[in-house]
Amino acid sequence: HSFKSVVLSRPSQLPGETKRVQWAACLPLKTLNTLTTGTAPVVFKKELKSQEAKEGGEASLSCEVSSPDHKVTWWKGSTLLTQGEKYIMEQKATTHILIIHKLIMEDSGEYTCDTGDQKSTATLTVKGNRAHLHLSSVCVSHFLSSCLHPS
Structure with a gap:
């Protein structure tokens, strides 16, 4: 391991003193480089709607991030989503897309795109199809009696 000595200083907190208090710390060079040359956090250019x-x-669902090389993770509530028949995850440059197939009512909920630095969350509401009333037979009595039977 390569180590580099770092001296950090700040003005003394005691009133009327002008001397500086110093601390010395030994950090691995890799850690020091990360502290001084860390990459900028990935931010959302367009959030989920x-x-x-x-x-x-x-x-x-789609969101756009600031870096084309950055991967994201997709979540439904607290469940990590994975690629498969139900969920398709695509990336086109800086835009990340989640496609949800064969929607059912249980797919309603909060979905999150997570960059590791930031999260964008939106709600998907699945609207049900109109209810179908199934009748086995209907009989109507008025002056004449008749019954309808489904075929």
Whole structure:
């Protein structure tokens, strides 16, 4: 390991004193380089937007970050999402896209794009299809009696 001695100083906190108090610290050179030349945090240029989608359809959530080389993670609530039939994760330059297929009501919730430095969260609301009423048979009595039976 390479070590480099670093001297940090600050003005004395005692009233009327002008001397400086100094501390010496030994840090690995790699740590020192990280402290002095750390990379800028990745920030959102466009955040996620809440949306509504229909049951059975698909939804697409997207966000844009400041670095094209940066990967993100996608979350639904506290669950980490993984690529598969249900979720498709794409990246086009600085834009990250989550596509959710075959929506069901349980897909409603908060989705988060996490850069490691920042998070953007939006709500997906899945709207159900109209309810279908299934009848086994209907009988109507008025002057004449008749029954309808589904085929």
